[in-house]
Amino acid sequence: xxxxxxxxxxxxxxxxxxxxxAEALKVLxxxxxxxxxxxxxxxxxxxxxxxxxxxxxVLEELRGYDAILLGAVGDPSVPPGILERDLLLRLxxxxxxxxxxxxxKLYPGVETPLxxxxxxxxxxxxxxxxTEGLYAGTGGVMRAGTPHEIATQESLxxxxxxxxxxxxxxxxAQSRPRKKLTLIHKTNVLTYAGDLWQRTVNRVAxxxxxxxxxxxxxxxxxxxxxxxxxxxxxxVTDNLFGDIITDLGAAIxxxxxxxxxxNINPDRTAPSMFEPVHGSAPDIAGQGKADPTATILSAxxxxxxxxxxxxxxxxxxxxxEDILERLSGWASRTTHEIGxxxxxxxxx
Amino acid sequence: xxxxxxxxxxxxxxxxxxxxxAEALKVLxxxxxxxxxxxxxxxxxxxxxxxxxxxxxVLEELRGYDAILLGAVGDPSVPPGILERDLLLRLxxxxxxxxxxxxxKLYPGVETPLxxxxxxxxxxxxxxxxTEGLYAGTGGVMRAGTPHEIATQESLxxxxxxxxxxxxxxxxAQSRPRKKLTLIHKTNVLTYAGDLWQRTVNRVAxxxxxxxxxxxxxxxxxxxxxxxxxxxxxxVTDNLFGDIITDLGAAIxxxxxxxxxxNINPDRTAPSMFEPVHGSAPDIAGQGKADPTATILSAxxxxxxxxxxxxxxxxxxxxxEDILERLSGWASRTTHEIGxxxxxxxxx
Ligand SMILES: CC(C)[C@H](C(=O)O)[C@@H](O)C(=O)O
Ligand SMILES: CC(C)[C@H](C(=O)O)[C@@H](O)C(=O)O
Numbered sequence: 001x002x003x004x005x006x007x008x009x010x011x012x013x014x015x016x017x018x019x020x021x022a023e024a025l026k027v028l029x030x031x032x033x034x035x036x037x038x039x040x041x042x043x044x045x046x047x048x049x050x051x052x053x054x055x056x057x058v059l060e061e062l063r064g065y066d067a068i069l070l071g072a073v074g075d076p077s078v079p080p081g082i083l084e085r086d087l088l089l090r091l092x093x094x095x096x097x098x099x100x101x102x103x104x105k106l107y108p109g110v111e112t113p114l115x116x117x118x119x120x121x122x123x124x125x126x127x128x129x130x131t132e133g134l135y136a137g138t139g140g141v142m143r144a145g146t147p148h149e150i151a152t153q154e155s156l157x158x159x160x161x162x163x164x165x166x167x168x169x170x171x172x173a174q175s176r177p178r179k180k181l182t183l184i185h186k187t188n189v190l191t192y193a194g195d196l197w198q199r200t201v202n203r204v205a206x207x208x209x210x211x212x213x214x215x216x217x218x219x220x221x222x223x224x225x226x227x228x229x230x231x232x233x234x235x236v237t238d239n240l241f242g243d244i245i246t247d248l249g250a251a252i253x254x255x256x257x258x259x260x261x262x263n264i265n266p267d268r269t270a271p272s273m274f275e276p277v278h279g280s281a282p283d284i285a286g287q288g289k290a291d292p293t294a295t296i297l298s299a300x301x302x303x304x305x306x307x308x309x310x311x312x313x314x315x316x317x318x319x320x321e322d323i324l325e326r327l328s329g330w331a332s333r334t335t336h337e338i339g340x341x342x343x344x345x346x347x348x
Numbered sequence: 349x350x351x352x353x354x355x356x357x358x359x360x361x362x363x364x365x366x367x368x369x370a371e372a373l374k375v376l377x378x379x380x381x382x383x384x385x386x387x388x389x390x391x392x393x394x395x396x397x398x399x400x401x402x403x404x405x406v407l408e409e410l411r412g413y414d415a416i417l418l419g420a421v422g423d424p425s426v427p428p429g430i431l432e433r434d435l436l437l438r439l440x441x442x443x444x445x446x447x448x449x450x451x452x453k454l455y456p457g458v459e460t461p462l463x464x465x466x467x468x469x470x471x472x473x474x475x476x477x478x479t480e481g482l483y484a485g486t487g488g489v490m491r492a493g494t495p496h497e498i499a500t501q502e503s504l505x506x507x508x509x510x511x512x513x514x515x516x517x518x519x520x521a522q523s524r525p526r527k528k529l530t531l532i533h534k535t536n537v538l539t540y541a542g543d544l545w546q547r548t549v550n551r552v553a554x555x556x557x558x559x560x561x562x563x564x565x566x567x568x569x570x571x572x573x574x575x576x577x578x579x580x581x582x583x584v585t586d587n588l589f590g591d592i593i594t595d596l597g598a599a600i601x602x603x604x605x606x607x608x609x610x611n612i613n614p615d616r617t618a619p620s621m622f623e624p625v626h627g628s629a630p631d632i633a634g635q636g637k638a639d640p641t642a643t644i645l646s647a648x649x650x651x652x653x654x655x656x657x658x659x660x661x662x663x664x665x666x667x668x669e670d671i672l673e674r675l676s677g678w679a680s681r682t683t684h685e686i687g688x689x690x691x692x693x694x695x696x
Contacts, residue, residue: 074536080546081539089537113574115463139503139540149507151544155487159497186588188422189437191429192487196499198428219595226461226574226599240534244592247567251574 015280016290017071023292023339044075053086068273072280095270097263100130104249109324128242169236180233257291260298274298288334318345363628364638365419371640371687392423401434416621420628443618445611448478452597457672476590517584528581605639608646622646636682666693
């Protein structure tokens with residue numbers, strides 16, 4: 001076991017972000033990892049106070065950490081896109097988080113909105129490309145505000161960017177019992193990008209003869225998530241389709257309160273960043289209503305990424321047990337109480 | 349009642365397309381509309397035989413009809429994008445089908461994959477823009493097949509294109525009891541296009557003071573479709589988000605076998621085209637397994653569009669009754685039998 005302290009940058013962010021991050025830090029401490037955590041005040045409050053989203057000096061400082069734990073950023077008081085682009089996406093892009101890893105897993109004890117669905121039917125890992133596609137943000141507007149306005153968005157896809165995430169996905173599929181990888185795209189309409197993705201999958205497949213590959217259009221895949229989720233094992237997809245399908249995945253797996261994610265730089269040239277899939281939820285902020293489980297599971301992914309597999313497994317185990325207990329009256333616990341209960345389990 | 353014959357162009361297409369269209373024509377005939385139908389052989393078979401997808405002369409001929417009924421096009425033997433782009437999308441674009449109208453409605457008697465969901469929870473109309481966005485097909489590829497390949501896709505959005513579909517959506521919302529319109533987009537990432545859509549909705553909203561407007565990001569909306577479908581009444585969205593969300597809508601409303609759609613040119617400068625949301629389903633083609641109901645409902649939308657409201661309502665009524673009967677053993681009927689049963693109901 002690696003016993004070096006983990007140098008962790010913590011960005012609690014906005015809304016429920018601060019509440020759920022506090023619980024995750026409690027659990028991390030209880031599991032016995034030595035953590036040296038530094039908090040960074042970034043998000044809507046700082047933006048309103050100073051006009052800053054992510055100063056260059058802070059970005060460079062963050063680069064020096066082992067990993068980043070993020071709660072959530074965003075608030076209706078900030079125009080759409082500002083915090084997303086200049087803070088969240090800037091971190092993902094600058095630190096080359098090309099693998100956005102999002103497990104979709106129905107834990108025993110969780111109620112899914114799907115009828116007749118058992119935990120073994122929903123157990124997949126979505127690998128969403130994190131650094132290109134429509135998230136590149138290129139595009140523009142001409143004749144704004146006139147009847148002749150044109151607004152464009154561009155999806156940029158590179159062989160470099162697609163191949164590395166596809167290779168990661170094949171390796172992940174190879175490591176799982178079913179060894180099945182599904183590409184999700186819209187090759188029949190987005191023919192240029194779709195062709196690059198499909199050709200890349202076909203080529204890399206030759207290096208992984210044990211992995212079965214499959215394909216689904218994003219529209220059909222959305223349908224399958226609801227009607228036949230058992231169809232999927234590992235999924236690889238682009239940035240936007242991955243965004244959509246993982247929220248849908250969270251919904252079928254019992255809700256956004258449990259969905260964890262890692263923005264991973266597998267080459268380790270910069271710190272990876274872990275965050276719940278959910279947002280800052282300003283409507284319930286400050287009321288102790290948020291479920292910190294997604295952030296706690298994200299912290300477990302963080303430990304796993306840093307090679308602390310035993311501690312990661314211990315947290316996951318504690319969460320599974322806690323969720324199973326929910327069968328008898330979970331709705332009544334506060335954010336703190338859920339954090340305390342999981343903390344107690346990892347400590348014991 | 350308009351008693352002029354309807355001049356109908358019929359494109360059965362590929363796979364189950366031919367099977368379901370035959371049943372819809374039977375129902376149209378039985379409901380007492382005089383129809384002069386001309387069949388057009390377009391799709392994979394013609395492409396393989398002659399290399400043609402949609403000859404210009406045929407396109408011009410089609411322009412002369414009152415409406416078009418389409419089954420489905422597409423076959424795995426044709427590379428992705430060819431029939432879609434050169435046949436289906438070419439029709440939608442050339443005939444300016446800027447409203448892609450897709451009701452998402454849970455009929456009593458249909459099993460939804462969602463637990464605890466009643467017919468009144470799922471009753472919405474999705475209005476998908478049909479002529480621009482990422483479907484414009486612009487983009488390209490550079491250094492193809494090399495490690496330095498770049499593939500791009502462009503989303504083109506115009507004030508003209510967005511405003512007309514948004515105005516149509518407001519009018520539709522105004523005509524319904526709940527009078528609620530939700531814009532679905534991804535304004536926090538696709539900032540240029542998102543801003544145009546949001547500004548347009550805000551501006552047109554002033555003309556419809558009785559309509560409540562709402563907004564959801566496409567990722568959150570996908571989640572709501574599963575967890576709170578009752579949230580939605582009328583939805584307006586772009587071409588790609590509309591594609592995804594209507595397949596998801598079909599899934600929650602009991603499956604693609606029932607989902608109808610109209611590609612509508614509200615200005616009537618060219619014929620509108622009606623088709624089921626489902627595809628050609630080559631895996632079950634020729635086996636009498638396809639459910640023709642989606643196509644029959646699309647034919648009802650066609651009649652409605654042409655002002656034959658009584659006949660349209662009669663078909664919808666017959667379908668509702670037929671579906672209700674399914675509660676007792678529907679799985680066993682063939683395509684023909686379902687067509688016959690609905691035909692019998694509209695005739696009686
Ligand atoms: C907040 C937003 C920019 C972000 C995204 O679209 O990636 C979020 O939805 C997510 O999935 O992490
Ligand atoms: C076949 C395909 C091009 C089409 C689309 O993407 O529009 C289909 O999925 C649909 O929804 O009608």
